[in-house]
Amino acid sequence: MAKKKKITYLNPEIFKAKDNIDWKAQGKNLKEFGACCVDIAKTTNWKGYKDHMVFLVQNDIERIAGEAKDIANMTWAERKDLLIDGEKKLGKLYRKDAMATARREWRGVESTLIDFKYWLRMWGMLLTTFGKDLVPALNTTLHYRWMISYMCCVGFLDKNVMGQRGKALKMSHLMTYDIFRYVAENLVIMAKCDAKNGNSEELNKKIVLIDEMTMGQIIAGFPDLIGVPYQLFPVFLVSEIDQLTCVPYIDAVESFGLPADTCPVPSSECGSIVIDALPHMGNAFISSSMPCDGSTMASEYMARRFPDLPVYHLAFPVRYEYEETVEDAAADIKGCIEFIEKQFNTKWDWNHYFECMKRFNYETQLEINKWEVNQTAYPQIIGPSYELFRKWNYEMDGGCDPRVVPTMEKVNKIMLKAYQNKEEAWHGKMKYRGIVWSCPAHYYANFSNWLANCWGIDILVEMESLNYTRPLNTDNEELALQDLGKLYERMVMRRHTNGGYKNVVEELWRQCEIWNVDIIIMYQNVACKNMATLQGILDEQARDKGYHMIWIEHDLMDPRTVSRKDMRGKVNEYMRTVMKAEPVDPTLLEFDDEKCV
Amino acid sequence: MKDLKHLIYFENLLEESSNELIKQAQEEGDLAIGYTCYSIPEVLLNVDKCFSVRMRAPRTGSIDIATYYMSNYTCEFARSLLERSIEGGFNYLDGVAGVDACSMMNRFYEHYELLKLNEKPNLFVTHCDIPFKTEEWSLNAYVKQMRIRLLDVMEASYGVDTSDKAIRKAVEEHNEVCKIITEIGNMRALDNPPITGYEFHILNLVSYCCPKKLILPYLKETLKEIKERKPDPEPWYRARVAVVGSEIDDPSLTKMIEECGAFVVSDRFCFGSTPGREVIELNDEEDALTQICRHYMMKSECARWMADSKVMQRRETSDMLAKKFNADGIIYEQMKFCDYWGFERALVSHIMADEYGWPVLSIDRPYNARSSGQLRTRFQAFVESLEIKNIQGGKK
Numbered sequence: 001m002a003k004k005k006k007i008t009y010l011n012p013e014i015f016k017a018k019d020n021i022d023w024k025a026q027g028k029n030l031k032e033f034g035a036c037c038v039d040i041a042k043t044t045n046w047k048g049y050k051d052h053m054v055f056l057v058q059n060d061i062e063r064i065a066g067e068a069k070d071i072a073n074m075t076w077a078e079r080k081d082l083l084i085d086g087e088k089k090l091g092k093l094y095r096k097d098a099m100a101t102a103r104r105e106w107r108g109v110e111s112t113l114i115d116f117k118y119w120l121r122m123w124g125m126l127l128t129t130f131g132k133d134l135v136p137a138l139n140t141t142l143h144y145r146w147m148i149s150y151m152c153c154v155g156f157l158d159k160n161v162m163g164q165r166g167k168a169l170k171m172s173h174l175m176t177y178d179i180f181r182y183v184a185e186n187l188v189i190m191a192k193c194d195a196k197n198g199n200s201e202e203l204n205k206k207i208v209l210i211d212e213m214t215m216g217q218i219i220a221g222f223p224d225l226i227g228v229p230y231q232l233f234p235v236f237l238v239s240e241i242d243q244l245t246c247v248p249y250i251d252a253v254e255s256f257g258l259p260a261d262t263c264p265v266p267s268s269e270c271g272s273i274v275i276d277a278l279p280h281m282g283n284a285f286i287s288s289s290m291p292c293d294g295s296t297m298a299s300e301y302m303a304r305r306f307p308d309l310p311v312y313h314l315a316f317p318v319r320y321e322y323e324e325t326v327e328d329a330a331a332d333i334k335g336c337i338e339f340i341e342k343q344f345n346t347k348w349d350w351n352h353y354f355e356c357m358k359r360f361n362y363e364t365q366l367e368i369n370k371w372e373v374n375q376t377a378y379p380q381i382i383g384p385s386y387e388l389f390r391k392w393n394y395e396m397d398g399g400c401d402p403r404v405v406p407t408m409e410k411v412n413k414i415m416l417k418a419y420q421n422k423e424e425a426w427h428g429k430m431k432y433r434g435i436v437w438s439c440p441a442h443y444y445a446n447f448s449n450w451l452a453n454c455w456g457i458d459i460l461v462e463m464e465s466l467n468y469t470r471p472l473n474t475d476n477e478e479l480a481l482q483d484l485g486k487l488y489e490r491m492v493m494r495r496h497t498n499g500g501y502k503n504v505v506e507e508l509w510r511q512c513e514i515w516n517v518d519i520i521i522m523y524q525n526v527a528c529k530n531m532a533t534l535q536g537i538l539d540e541q542a543r544d545k546g547y548h549m550i551w552i553e554h555d556l557m558d559p560r561t562v563s564r565k566d567m568r569g570k571v572n573e574y575m576r577t578v579m580k581a582e583p584v585d586p587t588l589l590e591f592d593d594e595k596c597v
Numbered sequence: 598m599k600d601l602k603h604l605i606y607f608e609n610l611l612e613e614s615s616n617e618l619i620k621q622a623q624e625e626g627d628l629a630i631g632y633t634c635y636s637i638p639e640v641l642l643n644v645d646k647c648f649s650v651r652m653r654a655p656r657t658g659s660i661d662i663a664t665y666y667m668s669n670y671t672c673e674f675a676r677s678l679l680e681r682s683i684e685g686g687f688n689y690l691d692g693v694a695g696v697d698a699c700s701m702m703n704r705f706y707e708h709y710e711l712l713k714l715n716e717k718p719n720l721f722v723t724h725c726d727i728p729f730k731t732e733e734w735s736l737n738a739y740v741k742q743m744r745i746r747l748l749d750v751m752e753a754s755y756g757v758d759t760s761d762k763a764i765r766k767a768v769e770e771h772n773e774v775c776k777i778i779t780e781i782g783n784m785r786a787l788d789n790p791p792i793t794g795y796e797f798h799i800l801n802l803v804s805y806c807c808p809k810k811l812i813l814p815y816l817k818e819t820l821k822e823i824k825e826r827k828p829d830p831e832p833w834y835r836a837r838v839a840v841v842g843s844e845i846d847d848p849s850l851t852k853m854i855e856e857c858g859a860f861v862v863s864d865r866f867c868f869g870s871t872p873g874r875e876v877i878e879l880n881d882e883e884d885a886l887t888q889i890c891r892h893y894m895m896k897s898e899c900a901r902w903m904a905d906s907k908v909m910q911r912r913e914t915s916d917m918l919a920k921k922f923n924a925d926g927i928i929y930e931q932m933k934f935c936d937y938w939g940f941e942r943a944l945v946s947h948i949m950a951d952e953y954g955w956p957v958l959s960i961d962r963p964y965n966a967r968s969s970g971q972l973r974t975r976f977q978a979f980v981e982s983l984e985i986k987n988i989q990g991g992k993k
Contacts, residue, residue, distance in 0.1 A: 257943035259961055261670050261934050270940070289729050289903055293700055296729065296901060297940030300908055304944065313903040315729030317738070318697045324741050325726055331734040499697075500724065501707045529671050529936060533704035536666030537711065 007402050010185055014226065015132035017203040019192055026139065029196075033142045059095065063102060067092075084108045085427055090163055090453055091587025099595055100155055111165045118173035122154060122180060129184040136191035136198035143196055144277055146234045149242035150187065152597045153180060156241040159446050159597075160384040163453040167418040168425035171411045172385035178407050179392050183237065186228055194279035208340060209282040211302075212236050213265070213295050214314055215491050217398040217484060218286070218336060220356035221348040225340070229396055230285065231269045234277050239268065239557035240388075240443035242597045243564070246557040248275060263527045264556040266294035270301040282309065284343040286336060289315035291494035292530055312339040320489035320499050329485025330478075354474040360399025361471040366408045367393070368469060373415055374460045375515055378422050379433075380415045382458055384442055384449050390465045395492050429584045431456030435517040437463045437508050439493065439525040441554035445564040451521065454568075454588035455575050460515050463504075464492045497530035504530075505537055509545060520549040521571075525556055550574045564593055598828055601796060603815050607803045611848065612655055614686040622648055622808040628691040628755055633678070633702055635867060636727040637694045638893045640771040640877060641743060641886075643809055645758040647751060650690070651805035651868060653846040654681040657965045666708055672701040672934050673964035674844055679705050682714040690715060692754065694747055698727040698901055699937065719754045723747055730904040731894055739890040748886070764885040768877050770809050777816045778804055778874040781823055785862045786922045791826040793833075794861025798848040801870050834860035836983035838958075839919040841865045842930035843900075843938035849967035854928070857976035859983075862922035865898060865915055866930065872896040900941035912945060916953045925983045926956035928976075933961050956983055 071079065086108035093101040107115055130137045140147045157180070161172045192198035193207055206225050210216060212232040219227030239246045246264065249271025254260050256274050258267060272278050285306070287299035296315070303311050314336055317325035337348050367390065370381050397404055424430050434448075434457040442448045448459040468490040473479040489495075496504040512520065520542065525531060542549040552570045555561035572589055575581045583589055610616040619629055630642040631652045642649035654677035663679035681687060687709070695706035703724060709715065710722045725746040728735035748759035757763075778801055784790050785797060800819060803812055835858035844867035845851070851861050865871045877892050879885055898911050919927050929946040931938035939961070946959035958979040966972055 253943075257946060257959060259931075259933070259939045259943070262936055262939055266940070287903070293901070293936035294940065296903055297937060299903055300940065301944060303905060303908070304948075311905065313730060313905075315903050317726045317728075319724060319726040322726060322746075324745055325738065328728075328734065328738040328741075331732075331738075335732065335734075497700075501704065501711070526670055529934070530700045530704075532668035533666075533671050533675070533701050535668045537708070 007406070009401050009403050014203065014206075015188060015192075017192060017200045019133070019136055019198040019200050021136065021139075021197065021199060025196070026142075029142055060102070063092070082106070082108075084110075085165060086111060088585060089587040090585055091589070091591045093162075094591040094593055094596065096592040097595055099597055100152075101158070101596070104158065105162060107165055107169070111169050114166070114169055114173070115161070118170070118177070119154065119157075122157065122173075122177060125177065125181055126153075126184055129181065130188060133188055133192055133198070136194070137188050139197050140187070140191040140194070140279075143194070144234065144279070145248075146238045146245055146277060147187075149238045149245050149597070150183075152241055153183075155597055157385075160388075160449060162446070162449050163426045163429070164383060165427045167414050167423060168380065168383065171381055171414050172383055174407055174411050174414075175389035176385045178397075178401075178404055179389060181403075182392065182397065182401070183233065186233060189226060189228060190233060190279050190281060193281035196280060204281055205283055205344070207282040208344070209285040209309070211286060211288045211290075211295075211299070211314075212269070213290050213491070214286060214288040215394075215398055215488055216396050216400065217357070217360070217487065218333070218340075220398065220400050221337065221350065221353035222340060222344070222346060223349055223352045224346060225344055227400075228282065230282070231272065231278065232396070234279070235268050235272050236265065236557075243444055243557070243559045244595075244597075246271070247560065249277065250558050261527055263292065263294040263525070263529075264558045266298035268557055269298045273301050273305040278305075280306070284310045284312070284340065286340075287311050287313045289313065290488075290491055291497060292528070310339075310343055312336050314488070316485065316489045318498050320486070321503075326482050326485065329489055330481040333481050333485050333488070350477060350480075353480070356399040357472045357474050357480070358399075359402065359405060361474070363393060363399060363405065363408055364469055364471070366412050369412055370415060371461065373419050376419070378419055378424075379430075379458060379460050380418045380423065380425065381411065382425050382448070382460060383452070384446060387440075387448065387459075387462055387465065388443060391492055394465075394467055425458065426452045426456075429453065429456045430458045431581075431584065432458065432518045433516060434459045434519045434521055435461055435463075435508075435512060435515055436521045436523065437504075438523040438531045439497075439528045439556065440464060440523050441525070441552070441556055441567065442523075444557055444559070445554070445567055447521075447552075447564075447567065450568060450588060451571065454583050454585050455571065455581065456584040457519055457521070457571075459521065460517065461511070463496055463508075466507075466511060467492060467495045497528075501534055501537065505534060505541065508538070509541070512545075512547060518548060520547050522549050522551050524551050524553045526553055526561060527555060548574075548579065559594070565590075598791065598826060601819060601826075602822055603819055604796060604799065607799050607815070608848075610803050610807060611653075611799065614653060614655065614681055615650075615689050616807060618807040618811040619648075619650060619689065622811060623689065623691075627808060628757070629689055630692045630694050630751070631687060631690040632694040633674075633705075634696045634698055634727075635873060635897055635899060636696045636698050636893065637725065637747070638743065638889050639805070639873070640767050640889060641747060641764065642694055643767040643771060644748075644751070644763045645767075646755075647691075647757055648808035648810075649694075649805075650807075651802075651846070652678055652687065652693075653802075653806065654678050654686065654964075655847070657681070666712075667701070667704060670934055671704075672699075672932060674846075674932055675701045675705040677964050679708050682709050683712070685714075688715055688717075690720070691717060692720060692751065693722045694725070695723050696725045696727050698899070699935075701934070721750050721754045723750055727901075728894070729902060731902070731907060732904075736887070736891055736894060739894055740887050743886060743890055761885050764889070765879060768879055768885065768889070770813070772876045774804050774809055774813060774816065775874045775876045777813075777820050778870055779876070781820055782864075782870050782874070784823065785860075788923075789828045789832045790860075791823050791828045793855060794864070795848055795852045795855050797870075798845075798851040798861070798864065801864070801874065802846065802848060802868070804874070805868055832860075834858060836860070836925045836980045836987070837862045837923055838926050838928050838979075838983075839863035839865065839915065839922060839924040840869070840928045840930060841915045841918075842928075842942060843867055843932045843935045845869065845930070847964070847966060850962070850972075853967065853969075853973055854976050857973060858980045859928075859976060862924050863918040865918050867899070871914070871918060872898055900937040911941070912948060912953070915945075915949060916955070919955060924955075925987065926958065926979065928979070929957055929959045931961045933963055956986060 253271035663676040
């Protein structure tokens with residue numbers, strides 16, 4: 001058998017770029033950090049801490065004793081099932097006031113081995129990646145508190161695959177691995193570039209900062225440059241790992257004067273600017289009006305914070321389905337390309353762009369294959385890992401990274417095998433077919449995973465996955481620009497919430513038909529004006545069409561407005577009172593995860 | 598000062614979403630086109646037999662039904678318009694010139710169509726796309742939208758003449774109104790002006806809410822009257838303030854500010870006179886539509902414009918107006934739940950204070966603010982602080 005060619009992506013020279021660390025400043029920062037630690041140590045209630053530790057030990061003893069007793073009371077058949085298919089009462093993994101679960105999940109022999117294998121692989125990748133330039137990467141933790149939250153990333157992985165077994169578990173791990181690799185590499189790059197840290201002049205010359213709400217495909221035409229979704233790592237993504245990360249940002253910007261009714265995404269972005277949580281880096285910034293009014297305004301805060309950073313505002317037509325706006329979007333793309341060319345003294349490379357977009361088109365086809373399987377009676381590739389992967393692949397990667405293709409191919413292969421075997425992602429739990437609509441909070445709250453484990457509601461697809469699927473032009477420069485404009489206009493969220501109510505209301509009914517859903521999980525971000533203004537229409541039409549629509553209020557990354565527990569309560573209430581249903585796992589009905597990452 | 602002859606008449610015209618001049622014009626065969634946003638060039642709605650009506654929901658009470666449709670954390674202006682439409686308050690409109698510039702207002706237009714709140718057979722509702730930047734191609738896009746999504750629709754629905762000649766004629770009439778309002782407005786710069794901010798707000802609003810040809814004679818007469826009007830021997834105000842921010846169509850807010858002792862010398866808010874009452878200068882070399890779009894694009898002060906030049910323009914305009922009209926301070930205001938002005942107000946109220954040196958009062962307010970005791974207290978406190986600054990010689 002021919003040996004597979006190893007794909008090298010991200011030029012290794014990037015990580016070798018010379019750092020220019022100001023050690024004197026680092027010493028000063030370390031001193032400040034040390035003073036903070038001393039302060040914490042002085043103000044800590046050590047007796048309370050000791051009591052808590054004693055409580056934890058006692059709690060562990062009780063838990064272990066309880067679990068041993070449960071096993072002792074089991075029949076041999078139940079014990080065999082526990083051995084092969086793992087535990088079923090997942091609510092017991094949570095512990096009040098704890099940041100992590102009480103222990104790892106027992107998934108049965110085979111799945112636990114799979115889980116362990118991929119867990120090891122993940123740690124290996126993380127250590128290798130950070131090891132490429134360890135000093136600035138580690139030093140970041142002394143400058144930014146959000147970096148500490150990334151220490152919990154493997155816990156995030158565990159959370160997202162909770163209850164999954166066999167092939168579904170394997171697929172989730174494969175996809176998460178690619179996302180984590182992307183994040184780890186970018187974190188190292190950010191650490192190297194940050195003026196307060198690595199301060200690599202050589203690398204900064206190549207860095208195009210891109211607004212986190214803007215797609216990354218434009219960088220495909222600049223193979224010598226690196227596109228970094230700027231706020232993604234200090235704000236958006238980390239808040240999915242640790243629900244408390246954005247709270248200080250939101251508080252800071254609201255104290256500054258921003259009304260509390262604005263969407264937590266741009267609010268957090270602006271708040272991170274207020275408390276100086278963004279690394280000082282890059283050679284230019286691509287801001288954007290997408291996906292909504294709040295995001296448009298956040299660009300003003302960025303320009304104010306970093307006045308020396310040249311900014312290009314990508315601002316596409318809102319009524320993107322008007323034929324006459326196609327050339328306007330293309331003109332904006334062209335303007336952006338010219339801006340980057342000028343700023344970085346480089347040229348747009350059509351060949352490289354076309355190569356990446358061919359890859360992106362292929363990836364889109366692989367994505368559609370997944371949808372086809374999920375539309376059948378035996379959906380295979382579902383859950384938060386997949387949802388996150390789809391979003392990342394569509395929005396951030398965008399065909400740039402060739403290492404993603406083998407992952408997707410492998411996942412699709414496993415998926416087809418599982419489909420042939422009529423397997424279930426959550427073994428024996430599926431009772432309802434669900435669709436998620438509106439601005440989703442499932443990552444912050446691990447919601448689709450909980451829905452499947454607690455009530456057997458399998459989320460087959462979510463609104464944010466259903467974006468532009470037409471192949472992008474890869475041979476005609478003019479048409480390619482138009483296609484890229486169309487793609488950007490249909491970015492995650494914007495595709496539905498902009499351009500008229502039909503894109504989100506009528507589209508929902510169309511998708512419900514296609515996916516044959518029983519239940520609509522209608523997220524209600526209390527601050528999303530685009531969606532909130534359609535609440536009555538959605539409600540009325542759902543009633544007319546006879547859909548079960550469960551409204552779940554949330555405030556994205558601000559869990560203080562609506563807690564995870566309150567969100568789950570909405571589903572519990574609906575399932576009990578309207579559906580008269582019994583939970584698949586009653587231990588997940590009520591549990592405390594207010595502090596859990 | 599002696600009361601203005603037509604003030605009560607003007608106030609009455611603003612008491613309803615419709616008014617007797619609108620009815621009169623429609624009886625004469627004219628078409629009423631409603632709009633809410635400066636991004637729709639008002640003058641284009643006054644071509645041929647059409648006349649523009651700035652949509653308002655005066656004396657708004659409960660907005661419960663609109664809140665059912667649009668939820669409670671959304672723009673009260675949009676919700677009030679929906680409520681008023683559901684009540685039948687906008688049945689008389691022959692068309693609605695909407696823009697998809699602000700998502701909440703756009704949803705109002707959509708509900709207006711979706712709930713079939715006006716069943717006139719030829720009714721049209723547009724959703725024009727408005728650029729965010731001021732590039733040359735942004736202007737082309739703007740022109741295209743106004744032609745395809747507005748003028749062509751007016752022509753197709755009612756056979757309206759939207760030719761260059763018809764547009765230029767509308768500009769002439771528009772400019773006549775603008776000149777009068779500007780002349781009256783400029784009198785606010787005087788130390789002891791013959792007009793109050795409230796009166797000016799009323800005059801400016803009727804110019805937006807009534808058919809131009811019917812309101813013009815009244816405005817001309819009022820201008821003459823104001824020119825001859827004798828102010829009281831001493832100025833009535835304790836401080837002079839410029840108001841900057843989002844939409845205010847309720848003159849009672851201006852009245853409340855003035856009751857607290859602050860003379861509103863400048864109205865840099867949506868549907869104030871800046872922008873909105875600047876004369877449109879046309880040349881013969883370029884088509885009128887392009888020139889009009891350029892005028893609106895460059896004059897607009899909406900926080901939605903992302904271009905760096907527009908961001909700076911907004912700050913400079915506020916500063917320039919406050920200086921021109923000898924303001925003592927600036928009130929930055931924002932309608933509750935307005936994303937654009939929420940972000941803008943939070944940031945720029947600091948900038949105007951820290952970098953431009955203006956005393957600033959930063960507020961958010963409900964659509965219907967006339968009964969807000971909280972706002973009244975804040976205005977009173979601001980006036981006192983301005984007075985103290987003046988006494989201490991800290992005036993800018």
